[in-house]
Amino acid sequence: MLKFRSLGFPPIKRKLSNVKPIKDFELTCGLEIHTQLSTTNKLFSGSINNPFESISKPNVNTSYFDIALPGTQPILNYEAVLFALKLALSLKSTVNLASQFDRKHYFYGDQPQGYQITQHYHPFSKGGYLTLSKEFDEINEPSKEIRITQLQIEQDTARSIYHQSLQQNSDEETLIDFNRSNVPLIELVTEPDFHDTLQVKAFIKKYQNLVRQLKISTGDLEAGSIRIDVNVSVNEHPRVELKNLPNTSSIVNAINYEYKRQVNVLKNNSLIATQAVETRGWDGSKTTVLRSKESTMDYRYMADPELPPISLDADVLCEVAKTLLKDADECIRELMSEPYNLSKKDAKILTIQNEFNELYNNEELRTYYVDTFKLYTNSMEDNKNGDPKIVVSWILHELLGNLKKLEISLNHVSRDMLSPGKLAEFLNIVHSGVISNSNAKQLLFHILEEYKLEGCNKSIDTNFVTLIKKYDLEVTKKIDYAVLEDGCKEIIKDLNNPKMIESIKSGKKKNSIKYLVGLGMRKYQGKIQAQELETMFKKVLDIK
Ligand SMILES: Nc1ncnc2c1ncn2[C@@H]1O[C@H](COP(=O)(O)OP(=O)(O)OP(=O)(O)O)[C@@H](O)[C@H]1O
Numbered sequence: 001m002l003k004f005r006s007l008g009f010p011p012i013k014r015k016l017s018n019v020k021p022i023k024d025f026e027l028t029c030g031l032e033i034h035t036q037l038s039t040t041n042k043l044f045s046g047s048i049n050n051p052f053e054s055i056s057k058p059n060v061n062t063s064y065f066d067i068a069l070p071g072t073q074p075i076l077n078y079e080a081v082l083f084a085l086k087l088a089l090s091l092k093s094t095v096n097l098a099s100q101f102d103r104k105h106y107f108y109g110d111q112p113q114g115y116q117i118t119q120h121y122h123p124f125s126k127g128g129y130l131t132l133s134k135e136f137d138e139i140n141e142p143s144k145e146i147r148i149t150q151l152q153i154e155q156d157t158a159r160s161i162y163h164q165s166l167q168q169n170s171d172e173e174t175l176i177d178f179n180r181s182n183v184p185l186i187e188l189v190t191e192p193d194f195h196d197t198l199q200v201k202a203f204i205k206k207y208q209n210l211v212r213q214l215k216i217s218t219g220d221l222e223a224g225s226i227r228i229d230v231n232v233s234v235n236e237h238p239r240v241e242l243k244n245l246p247n248t249s250s251i252v253n254a255i256n257y258e259y260k261r262q263v264n265v266l267k268n269n270s271l272i273a274t275q276a277v278e279t280r281g282w283d284g285s286k287t288t289v290l291r292s293k294e295s296t297m298d299y300r301y302m303a304d305p306e307l308p309p310i311s312l313d314a315d316v317l318c319e320v321a322k323t324l325l326k327d328a329d330e331c332i333r334e335l336m337s338e339p340y341n342l343s344k345k346d347a348k349i350l351t352i353q354n355e356f357n358e359l360y361n362n363e364e365l366r367t368y369y370v371d372t373f374k375l376y377t378n379s380m381e382d383n384k385n386g387d388p389k390i391v392v393s394w395i396l397h398e399l400l401g402n403l404k405k406l407e408i409s410l411n412h413v414s415r416d417m418l419s420p421g422k423l424a425e426f427l428n429i430v431h432s433g434v435i436s437n438s439n440a441k442q443l444l445f446h447i448l449e450e451y452k453l454e455g456c457n458k459s460i461d462t463n464f465v466t467l468i469k470k471y472d473l474e475v476t477k478k479i480d481y482a483v484l485e486d487g488c489k490e491i492i493k494d495l496n497n498p499k500m501i502e503s504i505k506s507g508k509k510k511n512s513i514k515y516l517v518g519l520g521m522r523k524y525q526g527k528i529q530a531q532e533l534e535t536m537f538k539k540v541l542d543i544k
């Protein structure tokens with residue numbers, strides 16, 4: 001059996017370059033994006049919606065309707081409508097208060113109904129846009145609006161698995177797994193507004209972030225929760241539709257290839273397509289013809305007589321709009337200004353959900369940061385001391401790292417043992433210098449680990465002052481500098497590496513002093529601040 005998650009081409013690590021424009025030939029692209037919705041049940045049946053079900057368990061989430069037994073009828077799952085509404089409203093798309101379903105007829109093994117239920121004549125919503133910017137999305141123009149043509153709700157097909165038959169002399173056979181059949185999809189169609197690959201890449205990323213922020217999809221391209229067809233044309237010539245693009249690098253590389261190919265065809269005075277729209281696939285290095293669409297496909301669209309229109313009340317739209325979160329760019333901008341003054345990088349990490357993550361979502365993370373920041377800076381005002389930057393660095397580097405390592409959800413810890421107030425208190429203690437940074441990191445890990453071992457029970461001791469005493473983690477207050485100097489000299493002597501010492505002294509490998517500091521921390525069991533040790537090593541080595 002094929003392992004679904006590993007299907008596709010290996011991701012390309014190098015940075016994807018933008019398309020190189022060829023004089024007098026303008027590239028134009030439009031996208032069709034299919035997004036699997038993470039509703040509990042499927043679109044028109046009560047089956048469990050789990051397109052990631054193990055491939056070794058085919059057809060387990062399948063009902064009679066999903067395999068199209070005659071006589072079975074669709075019943076619309078309104079959770080999918082709610083998800084579509086969230087997306088449409090976020091994209092400022094005008095929602096149709098009475099959209100309808102149509103049948104798109106074609107014959108294929110993974111579509112036993114003989115048609116796909118989609119929305120052709122009266123789609124769910126029309127219009128809308130997503131704005132890209134140079135500042136946040138790394139495009140070349142200061143700002144670029146990509147217009148949305150429409151959003152439509154439709155059902156996914158089953159999954160075809162092609163493999164060689166085990167019987168002698170027989171051809172390749174196709175297995176069909178119906179777990180994916182009837183999973184809800186939204187097809188988003190954009191206007192042909194893209195003129196380079198940076199814009200395409202930026203749009204995909206922003207769209208992925210949006211569906212993750214809305215919690216309507218895992219937004220994963222490689223795993224197939226988002227599948228994108230790209231339409232490519234040059235100047236006023238017909239578009240070519242590209243399919244089978246499993247990830248962003250394939251999309252960018254296929255557009256680059258297709259643009260050059262079409263320009264060459266035009267330079268040779270040939271036609272791009274003999275029929276209206278040619279569909280081509282991507283094999284990892286070139287595009288090849290799959291079919292010439294309109295000539296062979298007559299979908300015979302017709303309204304589905306078994307499904308009434310999706311009738312929505314304008315009040316419902318207002319209620320759903322109220323539940324939507326603030327625009328991600330706005331959140332990033334806010335975090336980059338007073339009082340937080342975060343770097344763009346940190347503000348983005350707090351706001352954007354880069355991957356589907358069960359341990360925290362970014363709304364929780366950002367709120368946790370903001371609450372901790374406020375409590376920490378309030379207490380700073382009382383004692384006129386503190387460094388607001390340590391809040392973000394502890395949350396992003398220490399806390400998140402530990403949560404991932406221990407597989408604990410932020411939601412759990414932030415509700416009880418490490419509320420924003422508790423973390424602010426902890427950071428105050430760290431800043432006061434009672435405990436060294438490295439011991440504080442260990443203490444944080446320790447209490448989280450205890451929490452996990454106790455089955456995430458809130459009865460964990462988080463009285464930091466007593467814990468520091470209990471584990472003897474307090475920094476030595478009265479440092480005898482003469483003793484420390486001897487200690488540092490001893491470390492250098494034991495290290496017995498004159499080459500390294502020379503390179504530190506000469507400034508060639510300045511940072512290697514951190515290695516010495518590490519040795520010092522070990523020697524003094526973290527009871528001396530790293531800074532004190534670094535100063536002493538510099539003194540001993542006569543570094544200014
Ligand atoms: N001149 C053009 N150059 C590039 N893309 C174009 C051009 N004109 C239209 N497009 C794009 O073609 C796509 C048309 O998608 P749409 O779903 O409407 O039709 P389709 O591809 O014929 O149907 P299907 O859903 O069956 O594939 C849009 O993404 C649109 O932006």
Ligand SMILES: [Mg+2]
Nearest residue numbers: 032229231241
């Ligand atoms: Mg298409």
Ligand SMILES: [Mg+2]
Nearest residue numbers: 032033187189
């Ligand atoms: Mg389409």
